[in-house]
Amino acid sequence: xxxxxxxxxxxxxxxxxxxxxxxxxxxxxxxxxxxxxxxxxxxxxxxxxxxxxxxxxxxxxxxxxxxxxxxxxxxxxxxxxxxxxxxxxxxxxxxxxxxxxxxxxxxxxxxxxxxxxxxxxxxxxxxxxxxxxxxxxxxxxxxxxxxxxxxxxxxxxxxxxxxxxxxxxxxxxxxxxxxxxxxxxxxxxxxxxxxxxxxxxxxxxxxxxxxxxxxxxxxxxxxxxxxxxxxxxxxxxxxxxxxxxxxxxxxxxxxxxxxxxxxxxxxxxxxxxxxxxxxxxxxxxxxxxxxxxxxxxxxxxxxxxxxxxxxxxxxxxxxxxxxxxxxxxxxxxxxxxxxxxxxxxxxxxxxxxxxxxxxxxxxxxxxxxxxxxxxxxxxxx
Ligand SMILES: [Zn+2]
Ligand SMILES: [Zn+2]
Numbered sequence: 001x002x003x004x005x006x007x008x009x010x011x012x013x014x015x016x017x018x019x020x021x022x023x024x025x026x027x028x029x030x031x032x033x034x035x036x037x038x039x040x041x042x043x044x045x046x047x048x049x050x051x052x053x054x055x056x057x058x059x060x061x062x063x064x065x066x067x068x069x070x071x072x073x074x075x076x077x078x079x080x081x082x083x084x085x086x087x088x089x090x091x092x093x094x095x096x097x098x099x100x101x102x103x104x105x106x107x108x109x110x111x112x113x114x115x116x117x118x119x120x121x122x123x124x125x126x127x128x129x130x131x132x133x134x135x136x137x138x139x140x141x142x143x144x145x146x147x148x149x150x151x152x153x154x155x156x157x158x159x160x161x162x163x164x165x166x167x168x169x170x171x172x173x174x175x176x177x178x179x180x181x182x183x184x185x186x187x188x189x190x191x192x193x194x195x196x197x198x199x200x201x202x203x204x205x206x207x208x209x210x211x212x213x214x215x216x217x218x219x220x221x222x223x224x225x226x227x228x229x230x231x232x233x234x235x236x237x238x239x240x241x242x243x244x245x246x247x248x249x250x251x252x253x254x255x256x257x258x259x260x261x262x263x264x265x266x267x268x269x270x271x272x273x274x275x276x277x278x279x280x281x282x283x284x285x286x287x288x289x290x291x292x293x294x295x296x297x298x299x300x301x302x303x304x305x306x307x308x309x310x311x312x313x314x315x316x317x318x319x320x321x322x323x324x325x326x327x328x329x330x331x332x333x334x335x336x337x338x339x340x341x342x343x344x345x346x347x348x349x350x351x352x353x354x355x356x357x358x359x360x361x362x363x364x365x366x367x368x369x370x371x372x373x374x375x376x377x378x379x380x381x
Pocket of ligand 1: 053236
Protein backbone atom coordinates (compact mmCIF):
# COMPACT_ATOMS: atom_id res chain seq x y z
CA UNK A 1 0.00 0.00 0.00
CA UNK A 2 1.47 3.31 -1.03
CA UNK A 3 1.92 6.00 1.60
CA UNK A 4 0.90 9.33 0.04
CA UNK A 5 2.52 11.59 2.65
CA UNK A 6 2.59 11.39 6.38
CA UNK A 7 -0.51 13.47 6.99
CA UNK A 8 -2.44 14.19 3.78
CA UNK A 9 -4.60 11.45 2.45
CA UNK A 10 -6.22 11.92 -0.92
CA UNK A 11 -9.84 10.93 -1.06
CA UNK A 12 -10.92 7.94 -3.04
CA UNK A 13 -12.83 10.11 -5.52
CA UNK A 14 -11.39 9.76 -9.00
CA UNK A 15 -13.90 11.82 -10.94
CA UNK A 16 -12.11 15.13 -10.63
CA UNK A 17 -8.91 15.01 -8.61
CA UNK A 18 -8.05 18.68 -8.22
CA UNK A 19 -4.99 20.12 -9.83
CA UNK A 20 -4.30 23.24 -7.88
CA UNK A 21 -0.74 23.65 -9.10
CA UNK A 22 -2.18 25.15 -12.28
CA UNK A 23 0.44 23.62 -14.53
CA UNK A 24 3.83 24.94 -15.62
CA UNK A 25 4.39 28.35 -17.20
CA UNK A 26 5.48 28.74 -20.80
CA UNK A 27 8.74 26.90 -21.26
CA UNK A 28 11.79 29.11 -20.86
CA UNK A 29 9.76 32.25 -20.25
CA UNK A 30 8.58 32.15 -16.69
CA UNK A 31 8.97 29.83 -13.75
CA UNK A 32 6.59 26.92 -13.34
CA UNK A 33 3.33 27.93 -11.79
CA UNK A 34 3.35 31.54 -12.92
CA UNK A 35 1.16 31.18 -16.00
CA UNK A 36 -1.39 34.03 -15.49
CA UNK A 37 -4.16 32.27 -17.38
CA UNK A 38 -3.70 29.11 -15.34
CA UNK A 39 -3.59 31.12 -12.13
CA UNK A 40 -6.87 32.77 -13.08
CA UNK A 41 -8.43 29.39 -13.70
CA UNK A 42 -7.16 28.29 -10.31
CA UNK A 43 -8.61 31.34 -8.58
CA UNK A 44 -11.89 30.66 -10.27
CA UNK A 45 -11.83 27.08 -9.05
CA UNK A 46 -11.10 28.18 -5.49
CA UNK A 47 -13.99 30.65 -5.68
CA UNK A 48 -16.24 27.91 -6.95
CA UNK A 49 -15.28 25.71 -4.06
CA UNK A 50 -15.93 28.53 -1.61
CA UNK A 51 -19.33 29.40 -3.04
CA UNK A 52 -20.45 25.79 -3.14
CA UNK A 53 -19.00 24.83 0.22
CA UNK A 54 -21.36 22.60 2.14
CA UNK A 55 -20.19 21.24 5.47
CA UNK A 56 -21.14 17.69 6.35
CA UNK A 57 -21.17 17.43 10.15
CA UNK A 58 -23.48 14.41 10.07
CA UNK A 59 -23.01 11.32 7.95
CA UNK A 60 -24.80 7.97 8.36
CA UNK A 61 -23.05 4.90 9.70
CA UNK A 62 -21.34 3.12 6.81
CA UNK A 63 -19.14 0.03 6.58
CA UNK A 64 -15.75 0.96 5.18
CA UNK A 65 -15.52 0.60 1.43
CA UNK A 66 -11.85 1.53 1.20
CA UNK A 67 -10.24 -1.18 3.34
CA UNK A 68 -10.07 -1.95 7.02
CA UNK A 69 -12.73 -3.64 9.09
CA UNK A 70 -14.70 -0.83 10.68
CA UNK A 71 -17.82 1.27 10.33
CA UNK A 72 -17.77 5.05 10.32
CA UNK A 73 -20.43 7.54 11.37
CA UNK A 74 -20.44 11.27 12.02
CA UNK A 75 -22.78 13.22 14.26
CA UNK A 76 -22.04 16.93 14.60
CA UNK A 77 -18.42 16.26 13.60
CA UNK A 78 -18.07 13.60 16.31
CA UNK A 79 -16.72 10.74 14.25
CA UNK A 80 -17.45 7.24 15.56
CA UNK A 81 -15.15 4.49 14.35
CA UNK A 82 -16.90 1.25 15.21
CA UNK A 83 -14.87 -1.88 15.77
CA UNK A 84 -17.51 -4.54 16.42
CA UNK A 85 -15.81 -7.88 16.85
CA UNK A 86 -17.44 -11.25 17.28
CA UNK A 87 -15.46 -14.06 18.85
CA UNK A 88 -15.47 -17.76 19.52
CA UNK A 89 -13.97 -19.10 22.72
CA UNK A 90 -10.84 -21.09 22.04
CA UNK A 91 -7.14 -21.39 22.65
CA UNK A 92 -3.82 -20.33 21.16
CA UNK A 93 -1.77 -23.14 19.67
CA UNK A 94 0.92 -23.01 16.99
CA UNK A 95 2.30 -23.77 13.61
CA UNK A 96 5.96 -24.68 13.75
CA UNK A 97 8.58 -24.69 11.04
CA UNK A 98 11.04 -27.58 11.40
CA UNK A 99 12.82 -27.62 8.03
CA UNK A 100 15.58 -30.24 7.93
CA UNK A 101 15.21 -31.11 11.63
CA UNK A 102 12.69 -33.79 10.66
CA UNK A 103 13.17 -36.37 7.90
CA UNK A 104 11.84 -35.60 4.47
CA UNK A 105 8.39 -37.11 4.13
CA UNK A 106 7.41 -36.49 7.74
CA UNK A 107 3.63 -36.03 7.74
CA UNK A 108 1.42 -33.45 9.37
CA UNK A 109 1.58 -30.50 7.01
CA UNK A 110 -0.20 -27.50 8.45
CA UNK A 111 -1.38 -26.76 4.93
CA UNK A 112 -0.44 -23.10 4.80
CA UNK A 113 1.73 -21.40 2.23
CA UNK A 114 3.16 -18.00 3.00
CA UNK A 115 5.22 -17.61 -0.13
CA UNK A 116 8.93 -17.55 -0.84
CA UNK A 117 11.53 -17.12 1.88
CA UNK A 118 13.33 -13.77 2.09
CA UNK A 119 16.68 -13.54 0.36
CA UNK A 120 19.66 -14.60 2.49
CA UNK A 121 20.59 -11.75 4.81
CA UNK A 122 17.27 -9.95 4.36
CA UNK A 123 14.97 -9.30 7.28
CA UNK A 124 13.25 -12.60 8.09
CA UNK A 125 9.47 -12.94 8.07
CA UNK A 126 6.94 -15.76 8.18
CA UNK A 127 7.25 -17.58 4.86
CA UNK A 128 7.25 -20.98 3.22
CA UNK A 129 4.91 -23.96 3.43
CA UNK A 130 6.90 -26.30 5.70
CA UNK A 131 4.68 -25.84 8.74
CA UNK A 132 3.16 -28.32 11.16
CA UNK A 133 0.68 -28.03 13.99
CA UNK A 134 2.31 -27.67 17.40
CA UNK A 135 1.40 -27.19 21.04
CA UNK A 136 3.14 -26.48 24.29
CA UNK A 137 3.94 -29.30 26.70
CA UNK A 138 5.78 -29.61 29.96
CA UNK A 139 6.89 -33.19 29.31
CA UNK A 140 8.41 -35.08 26.43
CA UNK A 141 6.39 -37.59 24.51
CA UNK A 142 6.60 -40.84 26.46
CA UNK A 143 7.26 -39.04 29.75
CA UNK A 144 10.27 -37.33 31.27
CA UNK A 145 11.55 -33.78 31.52
CA UNK A 146 10.52 -31.10 29.08
CA UNK A 147 12.53 -30.78 25.91
CA UNK A 148 14.21 -27.39 25.31
CA UNK A 149 11.49 -25.87 23.20
CA UNK A 150 8.66 -27.08 25.41
CA UNK A 151 6.78 -27.96 22.25
CA UNK A 152 5.30 -30.96 20.49
CA UNK A 153 4.52 -31.15 16.80
CA UNK A 154 1.89 -33.20 14.96
CA UNK A 155 3.32 -35.65 12.43
CA UNK A 156 0.01 -36.53 10.86
CA UNK A 157 -0.89 -39.32 13.25
CA UNK A 158 0.64 -38.48 16.65
CA UNK A 159 2.34 -35.76 18.67
CA UNK A 160 6.14 -35.88 18.60
CA UNK A 161 8.87 -34.02 20.46
CA UNK A 162 10.20 -31.00 18.68
CA UNK A 163 13.90 -31.81 18.09
CA UNK A 164 16.21 -30.37 20.74
CA UNK A 165 18.16 -28.48 18.07
CA UNK A 166 15.12 -26.40 17.07
CA UNK A 167 15.60 -22.65 17.58
CA UNK A 168 13.37 -19.77 16.63
CA UNK A 169 16.02 -17.44 15.28
CA UNK A 170 14.37 -14.24 14.12
CA UNK A 171 11.10 -15.29 15.79
CA UNK A 172 9.70 -16.52 12.48
CA UNK A 173 9.50 -20.28 13.06
CA UNK A 174 6.58 -20.42 15.48
CA UNK A 175 3.28 -18.89 14.45
CA UNK A 176 0.33 -18.61 16.83
CA UNK A 177 -3.02 -19.93 15.61
CA UNK A 178 -6.40 -20.03 17.23
CA UNK A 179 -8.19 -23.34 17.77
CA UNK A 180 -11.83 -23.75 18.77
CA UNK A 181 -14.62 -26.32 18.72
CA UNK A 182 -17.77 -25.97 16.66
CA UNK A 183 -19.99 -28.74 17.98
CA UNK A 184 -17.91 -31.89 17.60
CA UNK A 185 -15.65 -30.41 14.93
CA UNK A 186 -12.22 -29.33 16.15
CA UNK A 187 -11.11 -26.34 14.19
CA UNK A 188 -7.83 -24.54 13.65
CA UNK A 189 -6.84 -21.32 11.95
CA UNK A 190 -5.09 -23.04 9.05
CA UNK A 191 -5.95 -23.56 5.42
CA UNK A 192 -7.64 -26.92 6.02
CA UNK A 193 -9.12 -25.59 9.24
CA UNK A 194 -8.82 -28.72 11.41
CA UNK A 195 -7.17 -29.55 14.72
CA UNK A 196 -6.36 -33.25 15.26
CA UNK A 197 -7.79 -33.83 18.75
CA UNK A 198 -10.73 -32.76 20.93
CA UNK A 199 -10.60 -29.14 22.03
CA UNK A 200 -11.58 -28.60 25.66
CA UNK A 201 -14.22 -26.09 26.67
CA UNK A 202 -13.25 -23.15 28.82
CA UNK A 203 -13.40 -23.59 32.58
CA UNK A 204 -14.04 -21.10 35.38
CA UNK A 205 -10.50 -19.73 35.10
CA UNK A 206 -10.93 -18.68 31.48
CA UNK A 207 -14.44 -17.30 32.09
CA UNK A 208 -13.11 -15.20 34.92
CA UNK A 209 -10.19 -14.01 32.82
CA UNK A 210 -12.57 -12.91 30.09
CA UNK A 211 -14.67 -10.93 32.57
CA UNK A 212 -11.67 -8.97 33.76
CA UNK A 213 -9.71 -8.63 30.52
CA UNK A 214 -12.29 -7.67 27.88
CA UNK A 215 -13.25 -4.37 29.58
CA UNK A 216 -9.52 -3.54 29.81
CA UNK A 217 -9.04 -4.28 26.11
CA UNK A 218 -11.97 -2.09 25.16
CA UNK A 219 -10.59 0.73 27.26
CA UNK A 220 -7.09 0.34 25.82
CA UNK A 221 -8.28 0.30 22.21
CA UNK A 222 -10.46 3.34 22.73
CA UNK A 223 -8.01 5.46 24.70
CA UNK A 224 -4.99 4.57 22.57
CA UNK A 225 -6.74 5.63 19.36
CA UNK A 226 -8.96 8.49 20.55
CA UNK A 227 -7.93 12.16 20.90
CA UNK A 228 -4.69 11.54 19.04
CA UNK A 229 -5.66 13.22 15.77
CA UNK A 230 -8.57 15.13 14.32
CA UNK A 231 -9.49 14.77 10.68
CA UNK A 232 -9.74 18.02 8.74
CA UNK A 233 -11.15 18.51 5.29
CA UNK A 234 -8.22 20.07 3.51
CA UNK A 235 -10.26 21.98 0.95
CA UNK A 236 -12.63 23.52 3.48
CA UNK A 237 -12.60 27.24 2.58
CA UNK A 238 -14.09 28.39 5.89
CA UNK A 239 -12.05 30.55 8.25
CA UNK A 240 -13.63 28.69 11.16
CA UNK A 241 -11.02 26.13 12.16
CA UNK A 242 -13.76 23.83 13.42
CA UNK A 243 -15.58 23.71 10.09
CA UNK A 244 -15.16 20.29 8.50
CA UNK A 245 -13.05 19.19 11.46
CA UNK A 246 -13.96 15.74 12.70
CA UNK A 247 -13.05 14.24 16.07
CA UNK A 248 -12.61 10.47 15.77
CA UNK A 249 -13.61 8.28 18.68
CA UNK A 250 -13.03 4.55 18.52
CA UNK A 251 -15.82 2.34 19.85
CA UNK A 252 -14.89 -1.32 20.33
CA UNK A 253 -17.28 -4.13 21.20
CA UNK A 254 -16.80 -7.88 21.65
CA UNK A 255 -19.75 -10.23 21.14
CA UNK A 256 -19.61 -13.99 21.65
CA UNK A 257 -20.72 -16.29 18.88
CA UNK A 258 -20.48 -20.04 18.31
CA UNK A 259 -18.91 -20.23 14.88
CA UNK A 260 -15.86 -18.53 13.46
CA UNK A 261 -16.25 -18.08 9.71
CA UNK A 262 -12.56 -17.85 8.92
CA UNK A 263 -13.20 -15.73 5.85
CA UNK A 264 -15.41 -13.29 7.68
CA UNK A 265 -13.76 -10.13 8.84
CA UNK A 266 -14.49 -8.70 12.26
CA UNK A 267 -14.34 -12.10 13.93
CA UNK A 268 -11.59 -13.53 16.11
CA UNK A 269 -10.71 -16.50 18.24
CA UNK A 270 -10.56 -15.43 21.87
CA UNK A 271 -7.90 -17.61 23.45
CA UNK A 272 -8.31 -18.52 27.10
CA UNK A 273 -4.64 -19.38 27.55
CA UNK A 274 -1.45 -17.35 27.43
CA UNK A 275 0.09 -17.79 24.04
CA UNK A 276 3.69 -16.85 23.29
CA UNK A 277 2.17 -14.27 20.97
CA UNK A 278 -1.17 -13.47 19.37
CA UNK A 279 -2.20 -12.81 15.80
CA UNK A 280 -4.75 -10.47 14.30
CA UNK A 281 -7.45 -13.16 14.30
CA UNK A 282 -6.50 -14.92 17.55
CA UNK A 283 -6.16 -12.77 20.64
CA UNK A 284 -4.82 -14.28 23.83
CA UNK A 285 -6.56 -13.26 27.06
CA UNK A 286 -3.41 -14.28 28.89
CA UNK A 287 -1.22 -11.93 26.86
CA UNK A 288 -0.46 -9.24 29.41
CA UNK A 289 1.11 -6.77 27.00
CA UNK A 290 -1.16 -3.80 27.61
CA UNK A 291 -1.16 -2.42 24.07
CA UNK A 292 -1.71 -5.73 22.28
CA UNK A 293 -5.42 -5.09 21.58
CA UNK A 294 -4.74 -1.56 20.33
CA UNK A 295 -2.01 -2.98 18.06
CA UNK A 296 -4.32 -5.69 16.73
CA UNK A 297 -6.96 -3.04 16.13
CA UNK A 298 -4.38 -1.31 13.92
CA UNK A 299 -4.19 -4.51 11.89
CA UNK A 300 -7.99 -4.50 11.59
CA UNK A 301 -7.67 -1.04 10.06
CA UNK A 302 -5.31 -2.60 7.52
CA UNK A 303 -1.87 -1.56 8.72
CA UNK A 304 1.01 -4.04 8.71
CA UNK A 305 3.50 -4.63 11.49
CA UNK A 306 6.25 -2.03 11.72
CA UNK A 307 8.88 -4.32 13.24
CA UNK A 308 10.91 -7.09 11.69
CA UNK A 309 10.06 -10.65 12.60
CA UNK A 310 6.31 -10.29 12.18
CA UNK A 311 4.51 -10.40 8.91
CA UNK A 312 5.85 -8.59 5.85
CA UNK A 313 6.36 -4.88 6.47
CA UNK A 314 5.48 -2.11 4.03
CA UNK A 315 8.95 -0.95 3.03
CA UNK A 316 7.50 2.02 1.16
CA UNK A 317 6.72 3.74 4.48
CA UNK A 318 9.58 6.18 4.99
CA UNK A 319 8.26 9.09 6.98
CA UNK A 320 6.74 10.09 10.28
CA UNK A 321 9.45 8.14 12.13
CA UNK A 322 9.42 5.05 9.93
CA UNK A 323 12.33 3.78 7.85
CA UNK A 324 11.53 1.15 5.23
CA UNK A 325 8.39 0.32 7.16
CA UNK A 326 10.11 -0.08 10.55
CA UNK A 327 9.23 2.31 13.38
CA UNK A 328 10.34 1.58 16.94
CA UNK A 329 8.22 4.39 18.34
CA UNK A 330 4.95 3.23 16.90
CA UNK A 331 2.04 1.21 18.19
CA UNK A 332 2.44 -1.02 15.14
CA UNK A 333 6.15 -1.53 15.83
CA UNK A 334 8.13 -2.75 18.83
CA UNK A 335 6.87 0.38 20.56
CA UNK A 336 3.71 -1.50 21.39
CA UNK A 337 5.53 -3.01 24.37
CA UNK A 338 5.89 0.26 26.33
CA UNK A 339 3.58 3.14 27.13
CA UNK A 340 6.05 5.82 26.01
CA UNK A 341 6.40 4.29 22.55
CA UNK A 342 2.98 2.77 21.85
CA UNK A 343 2.29 5.80 19.67
CA UNK A 344 -0.42 6.11 17.06
CA UNK A 345 0.96 8.01 14.05
CA UNK A 346 -0.90 10.27 11.63
CA UNK A 347 -0.43 7.66 8.91
CA UNK A 348 -2.52 5.22 10.95
CA UNK A 349 -5.57 7.40 10.30
CA UNK A 350 -5.13 7.10 6.54
CA UNK A 351 -7.89 4.56 5.96
CA UNK A 352 -10.31 6.49 8.15
CA UNK A 353 -9.51 9.62 6.11
CA UNK A 354 -10.19 7.67 2.92
CA UNK A 355 -13.50 6.37 4.19
CA UNK A 356 -14.58 9.82 5.39
CA UNK A 357 -13.73 11.20 1.94
CA UNK A 358 -15.79 8.47 0.33
CA UNK A 359 -18.73 9.20 2.61
CA UNK A 360 -18.61 12.92 1.83
CA UNK A 361 -18.51 12.02 -1.87
CA UNK A 362 -21.72 10.07 -1.38
CA UNK A 363 -23.27 12.95 0.58
CA UNK A 364 -22.34 15.29 -2.25
CA UNK A 365 -24.02 12.90 -4.63
CA UNK A 366 -21.12 12.86 -7.02
CA UNK A 367 -22.38 16.08 -8.58
CA UNK A 368 -19.92 18.46 -7.04
CA UNK A 369 -17.18 15.98 -6.29
CA UNK A 370 -13.90 17.78 -6.15
CA UNK A 371 -11.64 15.07 -4.85
CA UNK A 372 -11.26 16.65 -1.46
CA UNK A 373 -8.41 15.66 0.79
CA UNK A 374 -8.91 14.75 4.41
CA UNK A 375 -5.85 15.15 6.61
CA UNK A 376 -5.04 14.10 10.13
CA UNK A 377 -4.20 17.08 12.32
CA UNK A 378 -3.37 17.67 15.95
CA UNK A 379 -6.48 17.31 18.11
CA UNK A 380 -8.29 20.24 19.61
CA UNK A 381 -8.23 20.15 23.37
ZN1 LIG B 1 -15.80 23.38 5.97
ZN1 LIG C 1 1.10 -7.24 14.62
